[in-house]
Amino acid sequence: MKRLSLLLMGAVLFASSCKKDDPTPDDTTPTQPSAYSFANVSYSGQTTRLDMLAELTTEMKKPATGVAADGTVMLNMFANTNNPFADGALNAATKELKNKCYSGTGAMSETTFEYYMTRLASLSAAGMGTWMPGSAGIATSGTKSYYFDENGVEYAQIVEKGLMGAVFYFQISENYTREGKIGGAVDNTTVTEGKGTDMEHHWDEAFGYFGGTVDLTEGNYADQTLRYHAKYAKKGSEAGLETVGNVMYQFIKGRFAISNKNPADRDAAATQLRKEYELIMVTTAIHYINGSISNFGDDAKRNHELSEAYAFIASLHYNSDKLISDADLTQVEDYFSEDMGGFMVPSFLNVSVATLNLAKDKLSMVYGLDSVKDTL
Template sequence: MKITKYILGISLITMLSCEKEEDNNPISTTATLPSTYNFENVDFSGQTTRLDMLSEIVSYLKTANSGSALDQNKLEDMFLNDGFTWNNADLNGSTKKLGNKVSDDAQASFANWFGAIDFASKSISAGSNGNPGLISSNSGTKTYLFDASGLEHGQLIEKGTMGAVFYYQATSVYFSDGKMNVDNETVTEGKGTDMQHHWDEAFGYFGAPIDFGTADFTYNSGSDYDRFWAKYANGRNSVLNLNNEFLKSFIKGREAIARKDYSDRDEAILEIRKNWEIISVATAIHYLNGAKADIADDALRMHQLSEAYAFIWSLKFNPDQILSDVEIQDDILNTYFGNLYTISVGDINSVIDILAQAYGLQTYKDVL
C-alpha cells in the first residue's frame, strides 16, 4: 500500500517534471496544442459567478475580524443565493448558487461552520483557550476570530468551499463518466458540445487565466484571478512549478475532446486530479510550516493552522484521493487539530510528515 503511494507520488511528479515545451517529436495523430486555453465556444460564466459569490461571502466573513457580528441566516442566504442582494450587482440576476453544488458529504459541515462563526462573532470577550473571540497578532497588525479551541471558521468556510464545491465539482463531477460520457457531436453556439462545455466548466472552477504559467505570463496580485485555487497554485509555484502544468493539462484535454481522443482526455483528467491534490496538500504543508515559524503568536499560529485544516479537509473531494476520508478526518484532523491553543510543534511536525510521506513531498516539505 505504501509502495503504491510512493509510486503514485513519483509518477505524478515525473508527469509534472518539466515546465518547458517538450513537443519536439509531435506524433502525427496529435494536433499541435495551443499554448493558451484559447478555444472556440468556451463558456464558464456559471463558474465565474460562483467564484464571485464566494468572494463576496469571504468579504462578509472577514468583517468578523473587525468585530462585526455575523448572521448564519445571512450566510445561508448567500450560500443558497436565496433572496440575498449582492453588492456585486452582476450577481443579482443570477440563478446560480454555491449551496446546491456542495458535495453531499460536506453539507452538514457547512451548516455547523455557519453556526459556529455566528456564535463566535457574538462573543463579548477576547478569544482565549475555551472562549471564542478575537485575537490580534503579537505585532498588532492582524486580527482574527477564533472559536473556543482556536479554529478560525472563516477559513474553513472559504477554503472548505474551494474544496467541497470547486475542487469537488471539477475533479469528481465534471470529470466523472456522467459528465464526460456525453454528446460530443452537437455544437451549441458559444458553448461547444456538451462534453466540451463540461470540460470548460471544470477549467472555470480552477479559476486561472487562459495563459496561466506560460512564458509571457506574469502573475498579477490584485487581479481578478488572484483568488482561490489559481492563487494557491501560484503560491506554491516557486517550489512545485505547477501553474503551467495545470494549463497544459486543461489544454490537452480540451484539444483531445475535439479530436475525440478520449484516452488523451482521460490522461489529462488524471494529471489534473493529481496536481490539484498536490496543490491542496502542499498548501496545507506551507501553512503548517508557517504555524511553526509563528508558534509563539497565537493569532498567526491558529490562523495558519485553520488554513491548513481546511486544505487537508478538502483532500476528501477528489475521486483519486491518496489518503482516505478516515485517514484525513480521524488520523489527522481529529487527532492533531483538536485544540490549536495547546497544539505542540511535535504535533505539527507529525501532520507534515504524514502528508509529505503520503504524497511524496519529503524533498519539499521544509521549503513549501
C-alpha cells in the first residue's frame, strides 16, 4: 500500500512537472518514483565507511583545539585495525576506507592520505602556536579555529574531502556505475531478500556513498540531514543549478531501470550520474574559491576555504570521464600548489586574488558555469 501511494505521488508529480523525459504513462507501465524508494535497498557498508570518515575527521580536527592528533589512531581508523573507533560497531565491521581508496598515480592516493595523517601527528605534537606564514599552528576567526601546516594547508580538510573523492566519488564513478558492477554479465535476476539482485545492490552501494537520504529532492534539501557530497550538492542548488535534484534524478532513474530490466536507461543514467556528480566537485570548489576571495584578509577563513577548494578540485581526478582535460586540471591545481623538489604539494602562501580568479574562471569556463560563478 505504502509503495503504491508513493508511486502514485510520483506519477502526480511527474504529470505536473518536467517535460524533458516524460514517458507516456499507462496502466501497465510502472512509473519512475520521485524518491529513492525501491524494494530491497541496502547500503549499510557505505554508511559504515561514511561513519568511519566522520571519526577520522574528528581526530584530525583535534589540533585545532590544542590537542595533538594521534598518528597511529588515524592510520588505524583508515585501515580499521586495532579497534580505533569510539563506535564499537565500526571496529566490529569488516569494512574499511583504505582498501576502497584510489591507489594509483596522478592523484591523491592512499599513500598521500597516510602521509598527511602522519605529518599532522608530528606537526601537532611539536607545537600548537599561532599560525603564521611559514610556521604551522592554529588560526582563529570568530568562533572557528583551524590547524594549518606551514603553508596554510588544513590537513583535516585535505584528508576528509580528499577521501570523499578518493573513496566515495572514485567508487561511484569508476566502480559501481561501470560494466563490472552493472554490466550485462552481472546477475540481475536472483533476488536476495533485503539486498535485491547483485546489480541492484551495486547501484544502491553507489547511492550509499552519496550521503543523501532516500527522500531527498530539489525541493526539500534544506530540511534533510545530509552528509558528505549530498551536503555539498546544496551549493549548486543554492545557486539555482538544481544539483541536488539532478543527482537524485539519475540515481533514481538508474535503479528504476535496473529493477525494470532496462539496460539502455541504466547505462544512460550511469553516464549522466557521473556528469551531475562531477558538478558537485566543481560547484563546491568554486564556492570555496569565492569564499577565499571574500575572506582573503582572514588567515583562518582563507586557508580553510582554500583547503576545501583544493580537495574538491583534486577530486576531479577520480572520474576517468571527467569533462576537464588533464592539462586544464593541472593548471588549476598549480595555482594552489608549490613544487617541493619534483612533486607538487598544496601550498597557499603564494596564492593571490588574481590567481584565485584565474582558477575560478578556468573551472567555470570548462563547465559552462560562467553565469553562476559569482553566486556559487
